[in-house]
Amino acid sequence: MSARLAQKIAFAVLLLATLLVVFPVIIILGIIVAKGASAISWEFLFSMPRDGMTAGGIFPAILGTLYLVLGAVLFAVPLGVLAAVYLVEYSSDNWFSRLVKLAIVNLAGVPSVVYGLFGLGIFVTFFRFGASILSGSLTLGIMILPVIITSAREALESVPRHFRTVSLSLGASHWQTIRHSVLPHALPGILTGMILGLGRAAGETAPILFTVAAFYLPRLPQSVFDQTMALPYHLYVISTQVPGIAENVRYGTALVLLTLVLLLNLAAILLRSRFRRKKKW
Amino acid sequence: MSMSGIAIATQRLDLFYGDFQALTAIDLQVPEREVTALIGPSGCGKSTLLRVFNRMNDLIDGVRVSGRVLVGDEDIYAPGADLLRLREKVGMVFQRPNPFPLTVFDNIAFGLAVHKLAPRREYDMIVEQALRDVLLWDDLKDKLQRSALTLSLEQQQRLCIARVLPLKPQVLLMDEPCSALDPIATLHIEELMQKLKQEYTIVIVTHNMQQAARASDRTGFMYLGKLIEFGTTARIFTQPAQELTENYISGRFG
Numbered sequence: 266m267s268a269r270l271a272q273k274i275a276f277a278v279l280l281l282a283t284l285l286v287v288f289p290v291i292i293i294l295g296i297i298v299a300k301g302a303s304a305i306s307w308e309f310l311f312s313m314p315r316d317g318m319t320a321g322g323i324f325p326a327i328l329g330t331l332y333l334v335l336g337a338v339l340f341a342v343p344l345g346v347l348a349a350v351y352l353v354e355y356s357s358d359n360w361f362s363r364l365v366k367l368a369i370v371n372l373a374g375v376p377s378v379v380y381g382l383f384g385l386g387i388f389v390t391f392f393r394f395g396a397s398i399l400s401g402s403l404t405l406g407i408m409i410l411p412v413i414i415t416s417a418r419e420a421l422e423s424v425p426r427h428f429r430t431v432s433l434s435l436g437a438s439h440w441q442t443i444r445h446s447v448l449p450h451a452l453p454g455i456l457t458g459m460i461l462g463l464g465r466a467a468g469e470t471a472p473i474l475f476t477v478a479a480f481y482l483p484r485l486p487q488s489v490f491d492q493t494m495a496l497p498y499h500l501y502v503i504s505t506q507v508p509g510i511a512e513n514v515r516y517g518t519a520l521v522l523l524t525l526v527l528l529l530n531l532a533a534i535l536l537r538s539r540f541r542r543k544k545k546w
Numbered sequence: 547m548s549m550s551g552i553a554i555a556t557q558r559l560d561l562f563y564g565d566f567q568a569l570t571a572i573d574l575q576v577p578e579r580e581v582t583a584l585i586g587p588s589g590c591g592k593s594t595l596l597r598v599f600n601r602m603n604d605l606i607d608g609v610r611v612s613g614r615v616l617v618g619d620e621d622i623y624a625p626g627a628d629l630l631r632l633r634e635k636v637g638m639v640f641q642r643p644n645p646f647p648l649t650v651f652d653n654i655a656f657g658l659a660v661h662k663l664a665p666r667r668e669y670d671m672i673v674e675q676a677l678r679d680v681l682l683w684d685d686l687k688d689k690l691q692r693s694a695l696t697l698s699l700e701q702q703q704r705l706c707i708a709r710v711l712p713l714k715p716q717v718l719l720m721d722e723p724c725s726a727l728d729p730i731a732t733l734h735i736e737e738l739m740q741k742l743k744q745e746y747t748i749v750i751v752t753h754n755m756q757q758a759a760r761a762s763d764r765t766g767f768m769y770l771g772k773l774i775e776f777g778t779t780a781r782i783f784t785q786p787a788q789e790l791t792e793n794y795i796s797g798r799f800g
Contacts, residue, residue: 427640427642428646431640431644431706432656432660433605433633434602434640435634435637435660435710435713436631436632436633436634437656438630438660441660445656445660
């Protein structure tokens with residue numbers, strides 16, 4: 266076989282593989298939009314469900330998912346970033362820091378239903394938060410902690426060493442150095458972790474199953490100790506548990522969930538690119 | 547500032563990296579308001595010695611120091627010595643120009659903000675003075691809000707010198723400050739050192755013997771962690787007392 270022919274074949278195989286990766290995404294999006302777009306209306310987005318969820322809107326589920334994502338991020342980002350700062354800037358390479366890093370890697374591999382059971386045991390039962398937004402947010406928060414810590418660690422480690430050296434040589438304390446010369450430059454990377462976490466927290470069903478999600482709740486939550494409906498669980502319910510739901514309502518709900526995740530990601534990406542433009546080295 | 551006219555003095559200074567002895571029995575007196583150059587082949591300990599004076603070696607694991615080091619009248623390795631205060635008093639300029647990826651203004655204001663040395667309304671004045679001191683003001687007065695990384699390498703290195711001046715240091719340490727610069731820029735920095743030594747004590751590490759000869763008042767020659775010879779630059783380069791020194795400056799090794 267000539268070198269030219271081999272090159273052509275290799276190129277074709279690579280292109281095919283790439284297309285195979287993209288195809289399912291396009292098909293999934295296409296089906297969801299085609300079958301669900303007709304359900305989308307002002308009423309669908311902003312009104313309460315009626316008649317056993319066969320009519321009305323999905324507003325409580327949308328709002329519930331927003332609350333849960335917000336709660337998870339509020340809990341996980343500060344905690345995760347502080348832990349990453351400790352691991353990168355303060356701890357030396359000893360058995361303790363190695364153990365923590367190992368724990369984080371393992372945490373990332375835990376199936377989401379196990380997080381759900383963990384949340385049920387700890388937050389719902391032990392701390393007596395009940396099935397509530399608080400329990401659900403904390404459970405989702407713990408689930409996305411590994412992503413947040415790992416990306417924050419990588420972001421901190423990628424800040425050039427001389428930023429720290431120079432800052433210290435100017436008499437800045439260790440903490441001032443981290444605060445002024447390291448963290449600001451790691452922010453874009455930290456935001457990337459937040460984006461990934463956001464998307465995952467919005468889409469997961471298992472962790473909220475036992476900790477917060479309501480089957481059907483025709484009123485909005487009043488506090489963090491209330492249950493709430495949430496999009497992923499609602500989608501599961503109307504697709505498998507309740508007969509007689511119109512097909513376009515089911516696909517419409519999926520479309521809303523997908524759009525919500527995309528919008529959240531878009532907001533975070535815009536935020537990140539603004540920081541990137543400001544900080545260049 | 548001490549009464550003796552000596553800015554830095556070391557007494558029987560030993561330094562170890564783990565088991566490796568990097569400095570042996572260094573006795574050195576750096577006079578105030580002069581340029582003192584440390585020369586010697588790579589690995590002779592000159593940069594290590596420079597980093598003793600602001601204790602930047604502390605960042606390396608396993609460093610041990612014995613003997614005394616006085617900056618002004620203060621024993622900087624005494625238990626409880628204030629490291630942050632020391633680094634305010636002893637500024638450092640590094641081999642590669644390394645401004646922060648901030649604006650020109652924020653680079654110079656960094657030390658002010660960290661040490662809360664002046665109210666914010668005085669920053670404009672202090673930044674201007676620092677830039678004037680390094681002869682950058684005329685070039686940069688309209689570019690204070692530009693990123694420092696857009697400057698030429700020479701301007702960046704001047705900016706790095708200007709960055710330590712608002713702290714009103716007594717000593718400026720320069721670790722091969724011209725090795726990333728072209729010959730013209732190198733001469734400019736050397737001229738700047740002549741101007742700055744009227745107010746500051748300067749210690750410079752250089753691998754460039756011509757630079758030491760041109761720009762310094764005193765020269766110390768180091769070899770294998772020992773200070774072989776120290777004296778006025780004129781004498782070291784014309785009548786070295788040690789054979790090792792003569793071999794080095796005449797280019798027979800290095």
